Amino acid sequence: MATSQTPSWREGMSSDNIKGLILALSSSFFIGASFIVKKKGLKKAGASGVRAGVGGYSYLYEPLWWVGMITMIVGEIANFAAYAFAPAILVTPLGALSIIISAVLAHIILRERLHIFGILGCVLCVVGSTTIVLHAPQEREIESVTEVWQMAMEPAFLLYAASVMTAVFILIFHFIPQYGQTHIMVYIGVCSLVGSLSVMSVKAIGIALKLTLSGMNQLIYPQTWIFTLVVITCVLTQMNYLNKALDTFNTAVVSPIYYVMFTSFTILASVIMFKDWDRQSPTQVVTEMCGFVTILSGTFLLHKTKDMVDGPATTLSMRLSKHAEEGGFNGGEGIPLRRQESSRLP
Structure with a gap:
């Protein structure tokens, strides 16, 4: 019985998959920590300048924000390398670990409460990732960029890319001016949709560099530089709207929602472009989907835990804010998903 199980383990965890796993885990640690450092920098910059959430860029002069950005860049480089060795279906869901790190550090450093169900959500993320x-x-063996x-x-991926770009333009030019400050899904929707295209391009560049280092120069192909241009454009767009989301809404809410949407769109794009599931049995596909649903359940609990506040005083504060909003006072500051400062009484 043991001999029949060994090949399936080796088949699933090849040496390249293990390298991708280690790089993805490292990436999750750096990215999870970067959310907190950047949030501290945004809050510090917003205290003395125009907040990023209302179009300000004073955070560019804040050293703490740059520390967070450098930390995120290190994490993204590790993530970039992971895609060169392992499929997106393996690498992308491991981003759930960055949510755990972000939620725990937000609880400790930013004092954003992590409820007991939030801890359960972290456990579910780990279980789903392990699955x-x-x-x-x-x-997949690829010999050239x-x-x-x-x-x-191919027509299927071109249709997906066109749909994504159309949705992004609609969100940026129609929904963001009206709902950006009150609906968290608007900013995160842009980041997630654009992110799915950036991951496909990152994977292409990673494969090109991997082949180049092995002796097959891929830098001579114009396709390599087209993918690079797509990555730069997408990353700058993601960074801009993610900063707006972090400055406007609670960190422990932004992280899980962004993760769920980004992962869902990325896996969809990967399945369409690289056809990852064509090389797996139905049992493996169903198991991976169960693992992904488990991760989604964990992130959902992490999200909902921000609405479960401890103590009657805070609950009363939120109720008063809600009544004030209904009576026409305080604008949109009664929205539970907004930053914690906006839901506190003076």
């Missing part, structure tokens, strides 16, 4: 890791498919380009030019 996906153990059943992840092997990375032009092969990735051909995948990106």
Whole structure:
């Protein structure tokens, strides 16, 4: 019985998958910590200048924000390298670990309460991530960046990319001016949709660099530089709207919602472009989906825990804010998903 199980383990966890796993775990730690450091920097910059949430860029002069940005860049580089070794279905869901790190540090440093159900949500994220890791498919053998380009030019992925860009433009030019300050899904929707395209391009660049370092130069192909341009454009867009979301809404709310949407769109894009599930049995696919649903359940609990406040005083404060909003006072500051400062009584 043991001999029949050993090949399936090796098949699922190849040496490249293990490298991708280690890089993804490192990435989650740095990115999770960066959310907190950047949030501290945004709050400090907002106290002396125009907040990012209302279009200000004073955070660019705040050293603490740059520390957080550098930490995030280190995490993204590790994440970038992970995509060169392992499929997106393995790497992307491991971002749930960054949510755990972010939620715990927000509880300790930012004093954003983590309810007992939030802890349960962290456990579910770990369980779901472990399930996906153990059943992840092997990375597809790709011999040239032009092969990735051909995948990106297939009608199914072109239709997905066109749909994403249309949705992003509608959100930016129609919904953000009206609902950006009150509806968290608007900013995060832009980040998540654009992020799914950036991950596909990052994976293409990672494969190109991996092949180049192995002796097959991929830098001579224009497709490599087109993918690079797409990555730069998408990352700058993500950074801009993620800063607005972090400055406007609670960190422990932004992180899980962003993760769920970003992961969902990325896995969808990966399945369409790289056809990861074509090389797996139905049992493996169902198991991975169960792991993903478990992670979603965990992030949902982390999200809802921000509405479960401890103590009658805070509950009364939120109720008073709600009544004030209904009576026409305080604008939108009674919204529970807004920053904690806006829901406190003077």
